[in-house]
Structure formats: structure tokens, C-alpha cells
Amino acid sequence: MLEQWLPNVNWENIWEATIETLYMTSISVVATFILGILLGLLLFLTAKGNLWENKMVYTVVGAFVNIFRSIPFIILIVLLIPFTKALVGTMIGENAALPALIIGAAPFYARMVEIALREIDKGVIEAAKAMGAKTSTIIWKVLLSESMPALVSGITVTAIALVGYTAMAGVIGAGGLGNLAYLDGFQRSREDVVLVATVVILLIVFVIQFVGDFFTNKLDKR
């Protein structure tokens, strides 16, 4: 039945490409989450009137974040070719896509983290200070805990963007569903392969959105 409708689809290849896409997405989401929170925290804490107020650091980190957030992803990949080669040793395969994915997404997420942290009532931070809390306690138990729903909904949006980025990376040889759709589908005029790859990507996006919303709502006690 399916063979009739989708004559060119090799399910084994689809499965393999899906695994590759999931691999690239999950590694880069985890790395983006950690790196983005670090950068976002640094931006928040060094901003004016905050715990580590420091104009120099804030300006430098802010500029870095803004520049990398503004470069279109497809250009970023090209720009990062020398860096990737030095780091991974190759330009082909899923691992080669990771540096660009992370460097592209982390600044994007860092801004979201900064905004989420700024939403926290200053009074709560002050109350923690008045109780004699150390800065590390304030970071863990006030800043990150209080902004967790926003951090989770932010990483959901970022993860969905990352799925799109992996598809783009696939076109220039990183593997995954994007690669399959382009090389196996588009270039050989097999529309059915493009269609299936698209549907799988959509499914991945829906699942991420669903899981993200579920946790955001569960965490949000406001």
C-alpha cells in the first residue's frame, strides 16, 4: 500500500536520517541550554544595578551575543568551516554540524534567559540578600528556580529552531532528514522522499512543542 503511494521511500534511510536529526538536535539543545544559561546569567548579573555590575563584561558579552544572533545560520556554517575543521577534523557528518548549531542557538537562547531573569521581582532577590544568602544560593535558588518556566518555554522555542537549523546543516552535508530530503529527494526529483522527510520533521517539532508546554505549565505556579 505505502509502496504504491511512496515508491521511492526507503524506510531504513528515513529511520537512519531521523536518528541523525534527533542526535544533532538533542546534543545541541543540551549544549545550548547550558551555554545559554551561562551567558544569560552573565548578561543579567553584570547589567546595571545587579549583583556583579560590570559595564565592560556586559558590553563585550552583549556584543558577542548580538553579532552571533544576527548572522543568518546558513552563513554562520560557512564562516565556521575553519573552526569546525580544527575542532572536529571533518566537514561531513552529524558531529560537524554541532559547533555551528550551538554557536548559532546559544546567543539566541542567552537573550531569552536574560529577559526571563529580568522578569523576576527585584524584591525577591533583595529578600534573599536580607536573609544572608550567598550569590551562588541566589543564582540557584532564586534566579534559576523562579525563572524556570520561562527558561523551559525558551528552550522549547530554541529547540524547534534547532530542528530547522539541522535541516539546513544537512543540505551542506551534515546528514539527517534535511540531507535526505535535499540529496535523495530534491536533487533526484523524488517528491515522495521530500514529503516524508518533511512530515517526520513536523512530527518532531510537534512532540517538542507538546513536551515543552507540558513542563512549562507544570512548573508555572504563578
Add this chain to the structure above:
Amino acid sequence: MISISSVKKIFSTKNGKVTAVDDINLVINRGEIFGVIGYSGAGKSTLIRMLNGLETPTSGSVVVADREVSKIKGSELRQARREIGMIFQHFNLLWSRTVRENIAFPLEIAGVPKSERERKVNELIKLVGLEGRGDSYPSQLSGGQKQRVGIARALANDPKVLLCDEATSALDPQTTDAILDLLVDINKRLGLTIVLITHEMHVIRKICHRVAVMEAGHIVEMGPVLDVFKSPEQPITKRFVQQVTEPEESKETIEHLLEQYPDGQLVKLTFVGESAEQPVIANLIRQFNIGVNLVQGKVSQTQNGPYGTLFVHLTGASEEVNKAVEYLKEQKVSSEVITNA
């Protein structure tokens, strides 16, 4: 318990320097409920925030519980802060934590072991009257309940001093009274020193032993609450005292009455402390052949005794009325003839 000497706080802003607190000297005793009242921008918050080092004075020194809060830094300051509880106008609870977890937060900061934390939290929940609400989140509580959590949290590490920055300003009058009663109860039970800032004289009247009136960074008047009520010296103090003694409408009523009864005399009696309990009016009617018309009055309780004012209109033969006025002047009430007919 607290001593503030020659404290000044100057903020540098884009529009120049703002002197928020200007040369304040103050000693607050152990177990005292001390009130600071003033209008918005008087520097009250800045003053109270210097007591736990949230603000550092530009000059002068602040000593709380034998520690010079204005000098110490780092871990020493954090240690000192654990002995100073603070409650806030907007409660400042962590909304991601339950009531129980909010109260446990300062205990976690102080490194209290889990079982001990649980015991202490249960005790505090009972103390502030939140039994059964331990697992609620702040968003599920009313303002009064949130402030109870704030109080429990502030008391978790057995502080020596409790700072209240407009702790009741966001609450309705009934809830305000309930929270104030709780503060008095805690003060009596735990012997806690309380410093409270407000812009409502009602709050001062109800629970403070002593009061300082702040205006433009200065303390313009200070003393036991009853004394300040009895003889306010500064115009600003008089205005605050009127907030609680003279109901809004009394001025109009008096004018109206003066028009209505052109004869007789209108006298304002001020009762302070034990004199409020004397049967002055009863004696007046018994001893003199005059009519006594009660125009307006209000007697309220303070921590050091009752306080109130009463406007009476005396009618009758002018000779008899004059004698009655003389009699009133001899009593322990202070009387003031408003106008002669």
C-alpha cells in the same frame, strides 16, 4: 539593641546628589517596637535598609545586636543578616515554592539540617496561624496570608530584630489589624525588637512604643507614642496625629455647630493615659447647671494607654459655663476653648 549615629546617605543620580538620610542619631532598645513615620520620599526605607546592610551609609555608623553592620562585609555581614529578619510591603515570596518551602528558605541558607528545618517550619506555621496552608503556593493565598508567610520566614532563624518596611500598606484595614496584632504578640512572646516604618499613624498608634517622625531625611520629632500624641510639636506631626484622633468630618461639624448654636462654648478635651478613664463628663453634668452636648469624639488605645479627643458644647448661663470651663482646666485632661459665642 540598635544604635544609629550620625548616619548620612547620599545617592548620586544622573540629576545630581540626593540626600536621602541626613545626620540621624537614634537608639532603639531591646524588646521595643519602634515606629518611623513620614511621607513618601522622607528616607524611611533608606534608613531601615541600612539596618541590615542592604544600603551602606555614606558616613556614620549603624550597630545592630553588637555588630557594626555599616562596616562588615562578606560572610560576616551574611551572618549578621540571619539575626535580622525583614518583611516587605509586597511580601517578596518565592512563587515557585510552597508556603512550607518559603519558610524553610532562610533555614536552608543558614545550613540547618532537614529534620530540624521541618520541625521549625511546623512551629512557625502554627505561630503565624497558617495551619493547613503549608502546601499552598503564594499565588493561592490572600495578601494577609502572604504577609503571614513573610513574617514566619523572617522569624525562621530566631532573629533579634525584625524590620518591617510598610508591612501593612498593601493590606485592607481588617487584615492590617490582624497582622499588627500578630506583631505585638510576637514582640511579647519572643521579646523581639521591632522596627517598623509606615505612613499610617494608625499603625504607630496601635503597636509602637516609641515613634520618630521623618521629614526630608531628618528626624524632626521623636518620643513615646503617647507623648507625641499629647503634644505634637512639628506641623507634620500634628497632621499625622490628626489622622487618628480627629475624624475627617469633625471640622465641618464644628463649624456647622457654631452656626447652629451661637451661644455657649465649644471645648476640645484631650485625654491621655489614665485621664481617659476619669468620669470628667459625668462630674461636669453633676456639678454644674449646664447643658453638655457631645459633638464629636474618639478614644483609641495605644501601647502605653488610651488616647483621645472629645469636643463638647457647653450651654447655659454664661457664668456657670465659665465655671465649668475652669473646672475642666483643673482636671488631668487638657482642654482648649475653640471659640466664644
